[in-house]
Amino acid sequence: METPAPRAVVTGAGTINPLGSTVKETWEALLDGRSGITALDQDWAEQLPVQMAGQVTADLSEHLSTREMKRMDRCGQLALVAAREAWTQAGSPDVDPERFAVVIGSAYGGLGSTIEQDRALNQSGPRKVSPHTLTRLMVNGPAAWVSIDLGARGGARTPVSACASGAEAIVQAAELIRSGAADVVIAGGVDASVNDLVISGFAQIRALSTRSDDPQRASRPFDGGRDGFVLAEGAGVVVLESEEHARARGAAVLGAVAGGAVTSDANDIVAADPAMQRRVMQKALDAAGMQPADIGFVHAHATSTPVGDRLEGQAINAVFGASVPVTSTKGHTGHLLGGAGALAAVVVLEALRTGHLPGTLNVESLDPEVDLNVVTENSLALAAGSPRAGLVNAFGFGGHSVALVIAGA
Numbered sequence: 001m002e003t004p005a006p007r008a009v010v011t012g013a014g015t016i017n018p019l020g021s022t023v024k025e026t027w028e029a030l031l032d033g034r035s036g037i038t039a040l041d042q043d044w045a046e047q048l049p050v051q052m053a054g055q056v057t058a059d060l061s062e063h064l065s066t067r068e069m070k071r072m073d074r075c076g077q078l079a080l081v082a083a084r085e086a087w088t089q090a091g092s093p094d095v096d097p098e099r100f101a102v103v104i105g106s107a108y109g110g111l112g113s114t115i116e117q118d119r120a121l122n123q124s125g126p127r128k129v130s131p132h133t134l135t136r137l138m139v140n141g142p143a144a145w146v147s148i149d150l151g152a153r154g155g156a157r158t159p160v161s162a163c164a165s166g167a168e169a170i171v172q173a174a175e176l177i178r179s180g181a182a183d184v185v186i187a188g189g190v191d192a193s194v195n196d197l198v199i200s201g202f203a204q205i206r207a208l209s210t211r212s213d214d215p216q217r218a219s220r221p222f223d224g225g226r227d228g229f230v231l232a233e234g235a236g237v238v239v240l241e242s243e244e245h246a247r248a249r250g251a252a253v254l255g256a257v258a259g260g261a262v263t264s265d266a267n268d269i270v271a272a273d274p275a276m277q278r279r280v281m282q283k284a285l286d287a288a289g290m291q292p293a294d295i296g297f298v299h300a301h302a303t304s305t306p307v308g309d310r311l312e313g314q315a316i317n318a319v320f321g322a323s324v325p326v327t328s329t330k331g332h333t334g335h336l337l338g339g340a341g342a343l344a345a346v347v348v349l350e351a352l353r354t355g356h357l358p359g360t361l362n363v364e365s366l367d368p369e370v371d372l373n374v375v376t377e378n379s380l381a382l383a384a385g386s387p388r389a390g391l392v393n394a395f396g397f398g399g400h401s402v403a404l405v406i407a408g409a
Contacts, residue, residue, distance in 0.1 A: 005178040005179070005180075006178055006180060007178075007242070007256055008178055008240045008241070008243075008257045009240065009246050009253045009255070009256045010241075010253070010255045010257065010349060011239050011251045011253060012086035012089035012254070013085075013086050013238050014083060014085030014086030014087075014089065014188075014235075015082050015236045015343055016082050016085075017233075017235070018036025018037065018038075018055055018057070018232055018234060018332075018334060019332060019333055021056070022085055023350065027347075027350050030329055030347065030358035030379075031379045032378065033332075033359065033378040034332065035215075035219075035331070036054050036057075036332060037052055037216055038053070038054075038055060038215055040052060040055075040194075044196045045196065048196060049203045050209070050231075052211075052212045052230060054233065054333050054334030054336070055194055055233060056233055058081075060081065063077075064077055068145075070132065071135070072141070073110030074112050075106060075108075075112070075141065076136070076142045076145045076190075077192075078233065078235040078339075079104055079143075079190040079235045080142070081235070082188065082190070082235040083104075083150070083186055083188070083235075083237045084149070085237075086186065086237045086238055087150060087186065089239075090241075090251065091251055091252075093184055093241065093245075093249060097151050097153040099154055099182050100150075100152040100153065100154050100183065100185070101154035101173070101176055101182045101184075101185045101186075102143050102157065102185065103159065103169040103185060103187045104142045104143040104157075104166075104188050104237070105159035105164075105165030105166050105167075105169035105189040105338050106142055106158065106165055106189060106191055106338040107163060108191055108198070108337065108338070109138060109139030109141060109158075110138060110139070111197070111198065113133065115196075117129050117133045117136075117137070139158055139160055140158040142235075143156040143157060150186065154176075154182050154185075157169075159172060160338075161262075162396025162400055163301070163340055163341070163395065163396035163400075164394040164396035164400040165189050165337075165338035165396070166188055166189015166339050166340060166341040166343070167189070167260075167341025167344070167394035167402040167404055168341075168400070169187045169189055169342065170188065170257060170260065170345055170404055171261070171402060171404065172187070173257075174187075174240060174257040174260055175260075177240055183245040184239065184241050184245065185239075185241075186240075187239075187240055188339070188342035188345075189235065189236060190234070190235035190236075191233060191234075191336055191339050193231070194232070194233050205270070206228065207229060207305060208229060209230055218304075219304045219332075219362065220363060220364070221300070221302035221330055221360050221363070222328070222363055222367055222370050223362055223365060224366065225364070226304045226306060227304075227306065228305055229304045229334070230334035231335060231337075232333050233336065233339075234343060235342070235343075236336075236342030236344070238342070238349070240257060243256075252409075253409045255348075255406055255407055256409075257405070258290065258405045258407040259284050259285065259287030259288025259289070259290070259404075260287060261280045261281075261283035261402070261403050262280070262400075262401070263279055263283065263402075264398070264399045264401070266399060267399055269398060269399070271307075272311050272312070272399075272401075274315040276401050277312060277393070277395065277401055278315045278319055280401040280403045281315065281320075281391065283403070284391065284403035284404060284405050285391075285405060288389070292320045292321070294387050294389055295320065295390065296352075296382060296386045296387035296389060297324060297326065297327065297357050297382070297390050297391075298320065298327075298393065299326075299327055299328065299347060299390060299393070300312055300326050300328045301340070301341075301393040301394050301395045302328035303328075303335045303340075304331070304335075308395075312393065313367075313369070313371065313372050314371075316372060317371050322372060322373060323373050325382075326360075326374050326375065327358060327359060327360050328360050329361075331361030331363070341392060341394030341402060344393075348404075348406045349406060351390060352389075352406070352407075352408035352409075353408070355384075356379045356380065356381055357380040358379050359375040359376055359378050360375055389408065390405075391404065391405055392404040392406065
């Protein structure tokens with residue numbers, strides 16, 4: 001008889017994002033219906049067509065040493081803060097370093113350092129370029145720094161799949177657990193790309209909301225008046241363990257990654273293919289051994305773009321029907337790019353733990369072309385006896401599609 005694959009359970013979670021610097025702060029802000037999107041007051045934003053973003057307001061120097069602040073790009077700093085919170089909640093497991101891995105995805109990595117050092121080069125010459133430039137701009141930097149900080153020698157991997165990066169990292173981590181290649185994996189996603197280059201680029205393709213005069217109401221997933229997403233920064237991280245390893249050390253289990261799937265549209269570099277969105281959700285259900293009726297709610301990718309939200313809504317309806325509760329917390333946080341799917345996973349874990357699903361902020365009039373049960377109040381109390389699993393969608397430029405099935409403890 002074939003031995004069943006190890007179950008990948010979650011024993012820790014961490015985040016830093018525009019709503020807060022911990023899971024607790026973030027969760028309270030979500031249930032209160034607060035927004036973390038604010039006006040940009042930096043000098044470099046004065047001439048931009050969009051002057052708002054979801055920014056992390058925490059002072060990172062209170063979480064990191066002077067040396068870490070100097071050597072790391074902001075992207076790595078955010079990842080390390082979230083990873084340390086998750087690791088602490090997990091109880092800092094005693095694990096063989098060779099069987100301890102890190103998988104942290106990012107869309108742009110240390111792009112902020114790239115821009116900063118390019119300007120130093122052009123304005124002041126090569127001798128003014130920081131000796132830390134190359135290690136700060138590496139997309140694999142966040143995964144590397146976390147592995148160094150916590151002593152993980154089982155590999156430090158970096159999926160780079162645009163806005164699906166963090167969710168794909170969790171899929172890869174769960175596969176490492178189920179294959180028996182690792183006992184513990186820290187996984188998640190991060191981006192810190194609130195800068196003039198990224199804002200200008202997205203504005204040029206008309207992907208961003210232009211409601212800079214009303215930042216907190218600008219990001220409005222599934223609303224009929226949405227006009228684009230709001231750029232944000234932040235990280236989401238979880239600690240995955242084989243269930244046997246977690247139980248042996250008496251760890252509290254928060255939930256499990258019951259299944260996940262990764263597909264590629266092979267269609268267009270920007271436009272999404274709803275057929276593949278449907279396909280990736282079904283593949284994730286198959287991997288989890290579940291049916292659509294086993295899913296209690298869906299955390300949609302839903303970034304607040306006119307076309308993207310509608311296509312995803314059609315895909316969700318095709319798989320689950322119109323009655324399953326659906327939310328997107330990007331109305332509160334903005335779009336964390338590579339960190340978005342990982343933060344969504346943290347939100348789903350909290351929803352399953354507490355029995356409350358955060359609502360979708362700023363939905364004043366649901367798009368008539370979106371036939372879904374979108375949660376519009378601050379939170380929805382999940383009915384007793386309802387399915388103890390949620391699904392996370394994450395999609396990215398390049399045709400990247402990822403779905404995660406997360407089960408409660």
